[in-house]
Amino acid sequence: MMAAKPDTFVPALPPSAPERARPLISLEGAGITYGRGANAVEALTPTDLDIDKGDFVALVGPSGCGKSTILKLVANLIRASRGHVFVGGREVGAERVGIGMAFQNPTMLPWLRIRDNIMLPLKIVEPFRSEFRAKRKTEFRDRAEALLEVVGLKGFGDKYPWQLSGGMLQRANLCRALIHDPALLLLDEPFGALDQFTREELWAILQQLWMDRKPTVILVTHDLREAAYLATRVCVMSARPGRIVADDAVPFARPRTLDMTFEPEFVALTQRLRGLIVDARTGKV
Amino acid sequence: MEFLSERARQKLKSALLILSFFVLWEVACLVFKVSEIVLPRPTVILGALWQFFPGIRPHLIQTLYTTLVGFALGVGIGVVIGAVIGVSRVAYDTAYPLLVGFSSIPKVAVVPIFVLWFGAGTTPAILTSMVICIFPIVVNVATGLATTEPELEDVLKALGAKKLDILWNVSLPRAMPYFFASLKVAITLAFVGTVLSETVASNRGIGNLMMIASSNFNVPLVFAGLFLLAGLGVALYVIFSLIERRVAGWAMRKQDFAMG
Numbered sequence: 001m002m003a004a005k006p007d008t009f010v011p012a013l014p015p016s017a018p019e020r021a022r023p024l025i026s027l028e029g030a031g032i033t034y035g036r037g038a039n040a041v042e043a044l045t046p047t048d049l050d051i052d053k054g055d056f057v058a059l060v061g062p063s064g065c066g067k068s069t070i071l072k073l074v075a076n077l078i079r080a081s082r083g084h085v086f087v088g089g090r091e092v093g094a095e096r097v098g099i100g101m102a103f104q105n106p107t108m109l110p111w112l113r114i115r116d117n118i119m120l121p122l123k124i125v126e127p128f129r130s131e132f133r134a135k136r137k138t139e140f141r142d143r144a145e146a147l148l149e150v151v152g153l154k155g156f157g158d159k160y161p162w163q164l165s166g167g168m169l170q171r172a173n174l175c176r177a178l179i180h181d182p183a184l185l186l187l188d189e190p191f192g193a194l195d196q197f198t199r200e201e202l203w204a205i206l207q208q209l210w211m212d213r214k215p216t217v218i219l220v221t222h223d224l225r226e227a228a229y230l231a232t233r234v235c236v237m238s239a240r241p242g243r244i245v246a247d248d249a250v251p252f253a254r255p256r257t258l259d260m261t262f263e264p265e266f267v268a269l270t271q272r273l274r275g276l277i278v279d280a281r282t283g284k285v
Numbered sequence: 286m287e288f289l290s291e292r293a294r295q296k297l298k299s300a301l302l303i304l305s306f307f308v309l310w311e312v313a314c315l316v317f318k319v320s321e322i323v324l325p326r327p328t329v330i331l332g333a334l335w336q337f338f339p340g341i342r343p344h345l346i347q348t349l350y351t352t353l354v355g356f357a358l359g360v361g362i363g364v365v366i367g368a369v370i371g372v373s374r375v376a377y378d379t380a381y382p383l384l385v386g387f388s389s390i391p392k393v394a395v396v397p398i399f400v401l402w403f404g405a406g407t408t409p410a411i412l413t414s415m416v417i418c419i420f421p422i423v424v425n426v427a428t429g430l431a432t433t434e435p436e437l438e439d440v441l442k443a444l445g446a447k448k449l450d451i452l453w454n455v456s457l458p459r460a461m462p463y464f465f466a467s468l469k470v471a472i473t474l475a476f477v478g479t480v481l482s483e484t485v486a487s488n489r490g491i492g493n494l495m496m497i498a499s500s501n502f503n504v505p506l507v508f509a510g511l512f513l514l515a516g517l518g519v520a521l522y523v524i525f526s527l528i529e530r531r532v533a534g535w536a537m538r539k540q541d542f543a544m545g
Contacts, residue, residue: 072439075443076443077439096445099443100444101439101440101443101444102440103436103439105436107440109455109458111458111536120441120454123450123454124444124445125444125445160535177440
């Protein structure tokens with residue numbers, strides 16, 4: 001898996017370099033084909049996509065179009081059958097980039113308290129891993145508590161997952177994805193199973209977390225309002241085999257408010273995205 | 286504390302029901318004048334147990350010892366095989382058919398082979414109780430390990446977790462409830478294995494005692510042996526249930542767990 005040749009690629013340019021810094025993530029003709037020969041199914045047509053450090057990119061598109069596939073490529077959970085995926089300037093997997101991931105299913109471990117669930121990444125990722133025993137009752141614990149407070153779960157650290165509602169579990173899930181201060185946050189429809197009000201509340205929290213910590217975020221979602229509210233860039237994908245058919249910057253000022261989502265420019269943007277996806281579904285693009 | 290009294294009342298109710306089963310047995314034997322050779326009354330059985338206890342004790346210790354050793358070996362081997370099968374696809378495909386085939390063989394048929402290899406006595410009894418426990422443990426451990434949510438695995442792999450990290454932090458704890466469920470099945474089976482082997486080829490142990498008692502038509506003593514076996518089985522089952530509560534309580538009824 002670690003077969004990338006370090007000498008093939010120039011490491012990230014020094015800050016003084018005149019050119020714009022390399023993007024943190026770069027897909028160069030990355031494509032995925034499952035199966036072989038006549039049975040081959042193309043899941044993702046060779047795709048180019050650059051994502052700058054600190055960007056917040058939303059991937060939208062019809063279901064099964066390969067949005068999650070892109071996420072998994074970037075997380076090095078699957079390998080591209082064609083093309084290249086670069087993270088941090090080197091082939092994916094070669095550079096240890098801190099990654100936090102969250103799915104629609106919160107997957108909290110039922111035998112651990114919420115606090116310990118959230119601290120799970122610290123048990124695994126260096127440099128926290130080697131200090132875990134020493135600091136789990138002090139510094140790391142405080143870190144978890146602070147994060148819980150930000151997402152509105154202050155005082156719930158001692159509870160077990162089954163004592164929390166779906167919305168609360170999803171808040172905890174966000175905490176788990178962020179506890180190790182990842183440079184890259186990958187979210188796969190994290191709010192898909194929540195009711196509208198909880199979802200909107202979590203949008204505000206996620207926006208705040210992003211503004212405070214500036215991780216690079218890739219958000220896969222079906223909700224166009226969510227995409228336009230949260231993201232700085234929205235990429236629309238076509239139906240399977242997926243490819244990116246539109247790449248829109250979202251110009252609205254931060255922090256965005258829910259009221260803004262009902263203003264004409266915002267509505268116009270979501271309408272446009274909707275139109276693109278409808279076309280993508282019917283195969284017109 | 287209304288909850289506790291409700292719980293206590295339930296326990297009392299079931300205890301009374303269990304007791305009434307024996308009372309019914311006693312009364313039925315008296316009313317229908319059932320001969321002691323056919324079915325002794327519970328009081329007669331307890332009397333026999335009391336009367337012969339000094340003679341029974343070494344047999345009891347022998348059976349308990351044999352069973353526990355066989356059980357411990359079975360658990361050890363079962364966990365290892367189960368873990369390998371649960372983690373590796375190849376091992377699953379290879380070992381599963383073999384295991385299913387092996388566990389379908391009636392264990393009575395295996396005892397003579399063990400006797401042939403190791404002679405009559407303790408060793409075949411230990412081995413019989415061992416082989417009888419392996420299968421449920423293997424199946425449960427393998428299932429438990431294989432049920433990790435794929436999303437969680439992705440989250441951990443994205444963090445750079447090694448296979449061992451995932452096994453240790455997620456898969457093993459998740460397999461615990463399955464493991465304990467299988468322990469409770471296995472401990473009762475282990476007694477079956479021991480007694481089976483003792484009945485066929487041994488000069489000690491409760492199985493042997495019951496054989497001798499039945500050939501002397503001392504039916505109350507035969508039933509006393511049965512009672513002892515049942516008692517031992519229940520006792521060990523309870524012990525494992527208590528350990529389970531501590532180790533894997535999260536998987537049980539939430540209410541009780543919250544209270545504990």
